[in-house]
Amino acid sequence: MKQHSAMLTVSTKGPGLVDITHEAERFVAQSGIGEGLLTVFIRHTSASLLVQENADPDVLTDLENFMRRAVARDTRLYRHTTEGPDDMPAHIRSALTQTSLSIPVQSGRMVLGTWQAIYVFEHRDRGHNREIALHAIGI
Amino acid sequence: MKQHSAMLTVSTKGPGLVDITHEAERFVAQSGIGEGLLTVFIRHTSASLLVQENADPDVLTDLENFMRRAVARDTRLYRHTTEGPDDMPAHIRSALTQTSLSIPVQSGRMVLGTWQAIYVFEHRDRGHNREIALHAIGI
C-alpha cells in the first residue's frame, strides 16, 4: 500500500467552473497507484468542487446562472458584507456544493463516467489562485 | 491492509430515491474488512447520492417535491435544453446533492446511524441504469 500527495494551484477568472480533470489524471498517473482512492480537497470557503458534465459548456453557464438566482446578492439579507457583496453569497454557494470529492481508482484511472469532469467552482467576482490538495492511497 | 472494489448497476424508475444500503452492506461484508473506509461514487451527472432517513417514505417524497420547487423546469431559464426540459434541472439537482460518499467501517459494518440509509437520487424523468463504483480499504 502506498500514498501520494500534492498541492495544486488553480487560477480562476471570476464566477464559473474550471476543469481540473487533466491535473487529477496526471496526479493519479504519477502516484503509480493502480487500485485505490483519490481525494480532492479545496482549501477555501468561497470556491468549491463539483463533478459535472464535460460535454456541453452551456451546462456550466446554466449552473452559474442558477446559483446567481438561488443565492441573492442583496446585501440587506446579510450581516457579513465587509468583504463585498459577492463574498457572503460565495460562502453560501460553497456550502451548497462540495469541499471534498472522493473518487475510486481502477486500472490506474479514476472511475469517472464518460460525461464527468472535475471542476473548481469559483464563486467570487474576481479571479483567485485556489489551492487544491490531492491525496491518493492504494496499491 | 487490503482493498476491495466493485461496480454496481442500479435501475431507477424516474425521479426519486432508490435505497442501496443492502448492496453497500453486502459489498462491505464481501470485502472482509473489519475496520476501514467505504467510498461510494456515482458515475453520472443527472443522478446523485444521498444519505437520508430510512423510516418514513414521506421524507423521500418531500425531498423530491422540494427539489422540483427549488430547481425550476422552465426551459426559458436554461441554455442547455436539447436533452429535454428535465436534463438541466437534473444537473443542478445533482450539483446540490452528492457525487461521492465516504463512510467509515467498524466491526465489519458501516457506521451508519439507526435512521440512515444510502440512496441513489434519480433526477431524470425516465428510469436509467446508474453505475455506482464501490471501494473499501482497511484491515
Added chain:
Amino acid sequence: MKQHSAMLTVSTKGPGLVDITHEAERFVAQSGIGEGLLTVFIRHTSASLLVQENADPDVLTDLENFMRRAVARDTRLYRHTTEGPDDMPAHIRSALTQTSLSIPVQSGRMVLGTWQAIYVFEHRDRGHNREIALHAIGI
C-alpha cells in the same frame, strides 16, 4: 500503513453551526499519522457537516438565515410533519449540505486552509447530542 477510529459526541443548542476543528485536530494527532486521509461522518439526517469560514461569526448567522429562507417551514408543503414543523426542513437542509467530509493529512495536520473550520450544522430547533464518526488512514 495504520488506521485510527473514534466516535465523537457533539452537543448542539438548536439551529446553527458548532466548530469541531479542535476535536478533529486532536484525533489526527492521537492517530500518529503524518501523511494520510481523515474522514468525518455524521450519523444523523437532520444535522450535517460543513467546512466553512472560521473568522467572522456573522458568516455562520448568514448561513443559518439563508437556510431558513431557502427551505420553508410551511407544513402544508410537506407530508412528513409528525415530528414537528422543523423536522422535514432539517432533512432537506442536511441533503443540501454534507454527511461526510474527506480531508488529506500532511505533516501530521489536516490540510485545511487558513480560514477553514469544520462544523456540525444543527438543523433542528432543539439541541441534540450528535454522533460523529472519525477515521484516519495513513503512515
